[in-house]
Amino acid sequence: MSERQDLEARLQSWRQNQKKETMEYVLLSGAGILTVLLVWQAVVMTGMVNERVLPAPTTILETLIFKLGNKAPDGNVLSVNILASLQVALSGFLSAIVIGVPLGLVMGWWTYADRFIRPIFELVRPVPPIAWIPLVVVWMGVGLQAKALIIFFTAFVPCVINSYTGIKLTSKTLIDVSRTFGAPNYEIFRKVGVPSALPMVFAGIRVALGNSWSTLVAAEMLAASAGLGYMIQIGRTVARPDIVIVGMVVIGAIGAGLSLILSRAEKYFLRWKINR
Amino acid sequence: MPTEDNRPIKVEVKNLTKRFGDLLVLDHMSFNIRKGEFVCVVGPTGCGKSTFLNCLTRIHMPSEGDLYIDGVPADPKKHNISFVFQEPSALPWLTVADNIAYGLKIKRLPKEETEQRVNQILDLMGLQEFRNAYPGELSVSAEQRIIIGRSFAMKPDLLLMDEPYGQMDVKMRFYLEDEVIRLWKELGSTVIFITHNIEEAVYLAEKVLILTNKPAKIKEEIVIDLPRPRDITDSRFIAYRNDITDKIKWW
Numbered sequence: 001m002s003e004r005q006d007l008e009a010r011l012q013s014w015r016q017n018q019k020k021e022t023m024e025y026v027l028l029s030g031a032g033i034l035t036v037l038l039v040w041q042a043v044v045m046t047g048m049v050n051e052r053v054l055p056a057p058t059t060i061l062e063t064l065i066f067k068l069g070n071k072a073p074d075g076n077v078l079s080v081n082i083l084a085s086l087q088v089a090l091s092g093f094l095s096a097i098v099i100g101v102p103l104g105l106v107m108g109w110w111t112y113a114d115r116f117i118r119p120i121f122e123l124v125r126p127v128p129p130i131a132w133i134p135l136v137v138v139w140m141g142v143g144l145q146a147k148a149l150i151i152f153f154t155a156f157v158p159c160v161i162n163s164y165t166g167i168k169l170t171s172k173t174l175i176d177v178s179r180t181f182g183a184p185n186y187e188i189f190r191k192v193g194v195p196s197a198l199p200m201v202f203a204g205i206r207v208a209l210g211n212s213w214s215t216l217v218a219a220e221m222l223a224a225s226a227g228l229g230y231m232i233q234i235g236r237t238v239a240r241p242d243i244v245i246v247g248m249v250v251i252g253a254i255g256a257g258l259s260l261i262l263s264r265a266e267k268y269f270l271r272w273k274i275n276r
Numbered sequence: 277m278p279t280e281d282n283r284p285i286k287v288e289v290k291n292l293t294k295r296f297g298d299l300l301v302l303d304h305m306s307f308n309i310r311k312g313e314f315v316c317v318v319g320p321t322g323c324g325k326s327t328f329l330n331c332l333t334r335i336h337m338p339s340e341g342d343l344y345i346d347g348v349p350a351d352p353k354k355h356n357i358s359f360v361f362q363e364p365s366a367l368p369w370l371t372v373a374d375n376i377a378y379g380l381k382i383k384r385l386p387k388e389e390t391e392q393r394v395n396q397i398l399d400l401m402g403l404q405e406f407r408n409a410y411p412g413e414l415s416v417s418a419e420q421r422i423i424i425g426r427s428f429a430m431k432p433d434l435l436l437m438d439e440p441y442g443q444m445d446v447k448m449r450f451y452l453e454d455e456v457i458r459l460w461k462e463l464g465s466t467v468i469f470i471t472h473n474i475e476e477a478v479y480l481a482e483k484v485l486i487l488t489n490k491p492a493k494i495k496e497e498i499v500i501d502l503p504r505p506r507d508i509t510d511s512r513f514i515a516y517r518n519d520i521t522d523k524i525k526w527w
Contacts, residue, residue, distance in 0.1 A: 173363055173365045176335055177359065178382065180333045180352055181378070182351075182355075182357075182382060196369075272411075
């Protein structure tokens with residue numbers, strides 16, 4: 001019994017330590033951001049940089065609050081721009097996952113599929129996603145589909161490559177275990193290949209998410225009428241750097257939010273992954 | 277042992293030969309294993325023990341000869357063959373219980389029977405309280421026990437073990453050796469256990485097959501006629517051990 005009490009006391013102290021470490025981490029990260037904002041504010045307030053070139057953080061905050069309820073100068077309130085951008089980014093990103101991940105897994109597992117698809121993929125892969133814009137405009141005009149397709153190209157490549165590499169790294173012993181139990185190849189693919197590739201697949205999805213969100217502005221250069229990229233464009237046209245920076249800050253914040261959601265999903269699906 | 281002679285032949289290996297190009301690794305090996313027999317295979321390092329096992333499991337196809345289970349050529353899809361690999365091979369994304377059920381699900385056993393066998397193994401191994409843990413949460417030796425449990429849960433026609441305790445310390449090895457004997461007696465499986473540890477072979481086996489240096493042939497079959505539990509300090513135990521050591525010497 002005393003051994004149990006001792007264990008529980010040690011667990012308690014370990015938990016307290018963890019809590020303390022998390023707190024320290026949060027405080028330090030907060031202090032870092034605050035320092036940058038303070039330096040920025042000081043640089044603008046002391047006149048080292050003209051406010052018309054770089055507005056102060058307080059001005060950015062005012063513009064952000066203003067944009068929550070006002071349509072000027074781009075014709076949409078902030079929430080409409082956010083929703084429009086999310087729609088474009090997520091439809092491109094999600095289709096890249098739905099098509100790219102299975103394609104990479106199948107290519108990595110079956111040699112014939114690899115030989116058939118890989119040459120085409122290798123030819124398409126080095127083409128920068130932005131180079132597709134003119135062609136996409138000719139094919140699809142400038143609607144949601146066209147913009148989503150640009151995002152798709154940028155998210156598709158890391159999804160395929162990581163899934164391909166992940167499944168290629170499947171432990172031969174685990175494959176042999178299943179084979180000696182008499183499992184057919186497709187069952188080994190499903191029960192061993194796919195779960196074993198998951199950590200790499202998630203890493204690919206993370207890269208894809210970053211790419212999608214950062215290509216958003218480029219995609220919204222295609223004659224959009226709403227969206228964060230569009231808002232940034234208008235900010236540039238009317239010489240309002242505060243609008244441009246609000247757009248950038250919101251893109252950054254939503255990107256971080258999406259990344260957090262992805263981390264949670266990853267933590268759930270890879271809950272078995274424990275480093276001994 | 278007179279009782280052994282009454283057991284029917286379960287596994288027949290006839291002229292098993294394996295070549296990789298010009299390299300002859302296994303040279304016309306023939307032997308029989310009776311139903312429920314525990315056979316240890318010992319041989320010099322690099323003599324082809326792993327190739328031998330891989331041929332038995334059909335990971336490699338033999339160049340000549342074959343392996344028969346109950347008179348028909350071995351086929352992992354038809355027969356229950358279980359393999360305990362030297363390296364840890366629990367599926368890290370499955371819980372302990374799901375790992376033990378893994379082979380049973382591949383064989384499409386009814387759900388109730390799968391559940392009953394998993395529980396039986398968990399009870400026998402004292403792993404019930406860890407049934408929902410992931411292998412990564414346990415020690416390496418506990419992971420190896422899961423794998424051994426998974427293999428016995430199959431009630432295999434043939435259970436092959438390739439130096440499963442190669443990475444364990446002496447204490448853990450003795451403990452696990454006793455556990456394997458307990459599972460084997462309880463479930464009556466037919467076992468081929470590969471080891472380079474002669475003491476381990478004498479401790480476990482009813483029969484020891486000694487392989488020659490490459491190309492591997494069966495040098496001798498030795499029946500270990502000792503009561504269980506065996507005592508490694510017993511003079512007859514030591515005599516068996518020394519005898520096998522002398523026969524295995526290739527230098």
